[in-house]
Amino acid sequence: MSKSKKITVVGAGYVGMSLAALLSEDHQVTILEIDNKKVSLINSNISTVEDIDIELFLSTQSLNLHATTDTKSALSKSEIILIAIPTNFDSSIDQFNTEGIEQIIDEIHQYNQSNALIVIKSTVPIGFTDSMQKKHKSDQIIFSPEFLREGHALHDNLYPSRILLGSDSNQAKEFAAILGNLSQQPNTPIIFMSSGEAEAVKLFSNTYLAMRVAYFNELDSYAMSHDLDTKSIIEGVSCDPRIGKYYNNPSFGYGGYCLPKDARQLRSNYKNIPQNLIQAIIESNDARKDFIINSIALLKPEIIGIYRLAMKHGSDNFRSASIIDVMKGLNSRGFKVIIYEPNITDERYLDLEVSKDITNFKIKADIIVANRIDDQLEDVKDKVFSRDIYITDQ
Numbered sequence: 001m002s003k004s005k006k007i008t009v010v011g012a013g014y015v016g017m018s019l020a021a022l023l024s025e026d027h028q029v030t031i032l033e034i035d036n037k038k039v040s041l042i043n044s045n046i047s048t049v050e051d052i053d054i055e056l057f058l059s060t061q062s063l064n065l066h067a068t069t070d071t072k073s074a075l076s077k078s079e080i081i082l083i084a085i086p087t088n089f090d091s092s093i094d095q096f097n098t099e100g101i102e103q104i105i106d107e108i109h110q111y112n113q114s115n116a117l118i119v120i121k122s123t124v125p126i127g128f129t130d131s132m133q134k135k136h137k138s139d140q141i142i143f144s145p146e147f148l149r150e151g152h153a154l155h156d157n158l159y160p161s162r163i164l165l166g167s168d169s170n171q172a173k174e175f176a177a178i179l180g181n182l183s184q185q186p187n188t189p190i191i192f193m194s195s196g197e198a199e200a201v202k203l204f205s206n207t208y209l210a211m212r213v214a215y216f217n218e219l220d221s222y223a224m225s226h227d228l229d230t231k232s233i234i235e236g237v238s239c240d241p242r243i244g245k246y247y248n249n250p251s252f253g254y255g256g257y258c259l260p261k262d263a264r265q266l267r268s269n270y271k272n273i274p275q276n277l278i279q280a281i282i283e284s285n286d287a288r289k290d291f292i293i294n295s296i297a298l299l300k301p302e303i304i305g306i307y308r309l310a311m312k313h314g315s316d317n318f319r320s321a322s323i324i325d326v327m328k329g330l331n332s333r334g335f336k337v338i339i340y341e342p343n344i345t346d347e348r349y350l351d352l353e354v355s356k357d358i359t360n361f362k363i364k365a366d367i368i369v370a371n372r373i374d375d376q377l378e379d380v381k382d383k384v385f386s387r388d389i390y391i392t393d394q
Helices: 012-025 035-044 052-060 071-076 099-111 129-138 153-157 170-182 197-224 230-238 257-270 277-297 322-332 358-364 374-381
Strands: 006-010 028-032 065-068 078-082 117-121 141-143 163-165 190-192 303-307 336-338 352-354 367-369
Touching: 006 071, 012 028, 012 052, 012 153, 012 170, 028 071, 035 065, 065 078, 071 099, 078 099, 078 257, 078 336, 099 117, 099 129, 117 170, 129 141, 129 197, 141 190, 141 197, 153 170, 163 170, 163 197, 170 190, 197 230, 197 257, 197 277, 257 277, 277 322, 303 322, 303 358, 322 336, 322 367, 336 358, 358 374, 367 374
Parallel strands: 006 028, 006 078, 028 065, 078 117, 117 141, 163 190, 303 336, 303 367, 336 352
Antiparallel strands: none
16 A cells, blocks of 8 residues: 555545545545535535445545645645546637636645645646646646546446546656555556646547437437337447447437536537537537427427436436426427426426425326436336436436
8 A cells, every 4th residue: 555645635526525535545635625515514424426335435434534615724735636626618718617727726836835746637628737737837737537427436436447647757656556556446557648638538538428329319319200119229239349238328418517518628629620520419419409309399298297307316416417408498388397306405496396296296297208217207107208218327
């Protein structure tokens, strides 16, 4: 085991929370978070995100983990600082808004005098890390992407597909070894490259996944339009080992926090470079949602029930969820829409009624629209409109 390090993780979302839980097994970890409620939860051994593995870790493992809102104390003595804050896509500038990351890096150089390794875990435009190195005249700022699923973030850190570092410096290799030592996946590939290349890996990986979702959704749209069995076609296509039987379950469109914005950022990085495919992926997703809206509208329901806004089972996130765009489209056409989503505590969401009782919700809705199906809908399956063929989160 490597020598215990003082590590600060900035941000307590899925990436930050999972990394902090993982690293605090062997190291002294501080989470810097601006939300006092999240700080209180962490210091009470309660996860800030819905992830069963993180929850179990916090409740059963002996972790050296503390959270604070005090920027100076969190940054001043750390040897490694991980930045894991959101970077939302800003359409007005056609790229991620990185102001929060830039502010944190400024504060690190203000408070930390120990030449800490700064590891950017937030998704950023290609070239961002190099620009920060030049601005601060430091090679201690590197990029290291995460490849996590919401609801399974700690699992994917414990069993990583790869550990990727945007530097081959001694400190970067030491940090890679720390992650490798905590991995329970035998022979996890550890890959070193430039930060620009690592930034590209993140964006191209997520855009490929978006493309795969869009492809099978377009297959499903064709099958629905021609009264063909989607599952039969998918299984015939997916038997080819070059295609594979994975990530092929139709949906209302790719969504969530990463895929939509990462595809848009990659498109932005293509300025002055010919491209058609990236643009087509984005347009395909919009077309799929319109197709789903039209398909539901043709059924002429009086009351449409929207079952769950969260992107996946075991997740509490419905940022950029495809079903929200479907819901908005149906409402704009004059349909009465009610929502069942346990993670919403208010009586209304986007000015639509939120039903707190699943039984009442099932009774009131003429049709129940569900991006993903679960056992709660078994007794009303004749009412359910879904393209979830394999009943999985993929």
